[in-house]
Amino acid sequence: MATLLCPHCGAPNRVGANFCNRCGANLRTPDGDVGRVADASATAGAQSPSAAGEQPWLDPGFLGEDDAPFEEEDPDVGGEMTPPRPASRLVSGVQGLLEPLRIAALPEEHGTSFSSPIPAESLLNATQMRQVRQWMAEETLVGVEVQPAVTQAPRLWLPWIFLLMGMGVLFPLLLRPSPLPGEPIRWEGVESGFQAIEALPSGALVQVLWAYDPATAGEMEMLAAPVLRHLQRRQTVLDIISLLPNGPATARRLFASLAEARSSDLSGIPVQPTIDVRFLPGGVVALPSLGSVRSRLAVVLAAQPEDVQHWLEQVAPLNRAPVVAVTAAGADPPLRPYLQSGQLVGLVSGFDGAYHYVRLLDETPSAFEPSRMRLQFAVQQYGALTIVLIVALGNLALLLRGGREHG
Amino acid sequence: MRRPASVRTNRLFVVSLLTALIFVGITRVDxxxxxxxxxxxxxxxxxxxxxxxxxxxxxxxxxxxxxxxxxxxxxxxxxxxxxxxxxxxxxxxxxxxxxxxxxxxxxxxxxLIAPGQAALYALLVFFMAAAAFQHLRVGRRGGAWMLLGFLLVLLVQTPFDGAALGVGETMDRLADVTRWFLDAPVMAALRGALLGGGLALLVTGIRLLLRRI
Structure with a gap:
């Protein structure tokens, strides 16, 4: 039987085989010269003593002893390390299996011949090198070809977005342009909240839950300041509680700024001499303890809707005091049903709520507050416009590519 | 078969739970x-x-x-x-x-604390802008609805921008539409989620209690 010697490992293969049975090398090359074809009768006795013939590793007793390169390694290189015994096959007797590869690595040693690898060109001739290059260039993956994901979505480049957003915020801060025209919408709940405070008698006890910290103070102080000023004008007694560790300090800071920038309308009104802000550890669990305080009104200053909901669930049913919520704009939608159901008597939210509450107060503002409020409005307007611009850019980029996104 | 220690732990758990339940009930008696x-x-x-x-x-x-x-x-x-x-x-x-x-x-x-917290919170605007650029797109599935809702709420919440964008005249009507959206579909979904979550919690608690006993 005529055989073809593998140009890579020298193993005999059947003439016409596409791949080497031993190492899997491609045998379909045009220069698979006929000189390597030998008569099996001449070579079988020397190369294939086992019954398996051209695939000796299919023999169950095969242990890999014919792996000449491994056996021929210089024993001095590894020092006292003995090469591992070749692994026996787990499965045998099946046609087409390749001989198991044995991987042995020697520790890297400085100053030995391993520090400089032997160039492949010195071991292989030009034909063999060409063959190796061809193998290296071929696709190794067979079967279903995986196509790279092609998306029509414009790539997001964060620095540009951040830069645009930063310019949108910094522009009104640095250049102080005139505010854009328009009037904030007066939402339901602002006037009823104002009326609830306005109806308080002098000396009435009002519970205040301080549920925001410096993170949201930029928006919340704009809301809390006119409401607290209104409570002071009504000469109420404030019982301020916070469940946040930073809450008392935030409250003290706002009261200090209110005392510094007292409007002329408040100058003749005596205010509570000391504002004691209590911190209650324990979170929501501690809230029902406030239910025994018989107050005339409760004001919840909260950046999140959950704080108002907790008060309505844990405290309001116990002392039955009406509740006014003063919240950030983001907390407004979840709280609106409570206003409609009557559990909240007032809901003042966002800078539009603050704007209309200040107008309802009808007081002479300090010199500092209008400019600060105007600046804050301007920054918010231009910031929101910048976000609209960014969204428009994203859609424009998608439109120009004519694509449709998935997901 | 349960071990005795496990049974004791479960009974202790149930007793603690019932005590807490009774205490919460007492807090509601005026x-x-x-x-x-x-x-x-x-x-x-x-x-x-x-x-x-x-x-x-x-x-x-x-x-x-x-x-x-x-x-x-x-x-x-x-x-x-x-x-x-x-x-x-x-x-x-x-x-x-x-x-x-x-x-x-x-x-x-x-x-230290106040400016640090405020600065960290303020950084959110940049990531919100990046998220808006990436996700509020007409080409995405449902993206048109999200974009419409976003613009509606933004314009109503910041009416100055509505005036700047030339829709100041119709702001009251936009506010009515937004109010209807918030009151009807959005609130229906929100209440459904809240009620469903509450009922699921109740049922899970009862099942847990009965099994423990």
């Missing part, structure tokens, strides 16, 4: 003075317990960072800074006659 006094005592205990837990947390943090420093673990300098600030704040609060309103604590709050 007519009986005994119930009110019991409620006040119970919540005072709860607040004390929370305060002690807070102190234990501080002790745990201190011990953790002392170990990091002693072992020379990565970023041990940050642990040292944390312990130094913690010692300074606690010392100033305990030793100063002004207590927690002494100038050092005020300065730490005004100069």
């Amino acid at each position: 007519d009986a003075p005994e119930a009110i006094s019991l409620r006040e005592i119970g919540f005072e205990w709860a607040i004390l317990l929370a305060g002690v837990a807070l102190l234990l947390g501080v002790v745990n943090v201190v011990w953790l960072h002392i170990r990091r420093i002693l072992l020379g673990q990565r970023d041990w300098m940050l642990s040292l800074a944390l312990l130094a600030v913690l010692t300074a704040v606690i010392g100033a609060g305990l030793l100063s006659p002004a207590g927690i309103v002494n100038p050092l604590l005020d300065w730490i709050f005004d100069a």
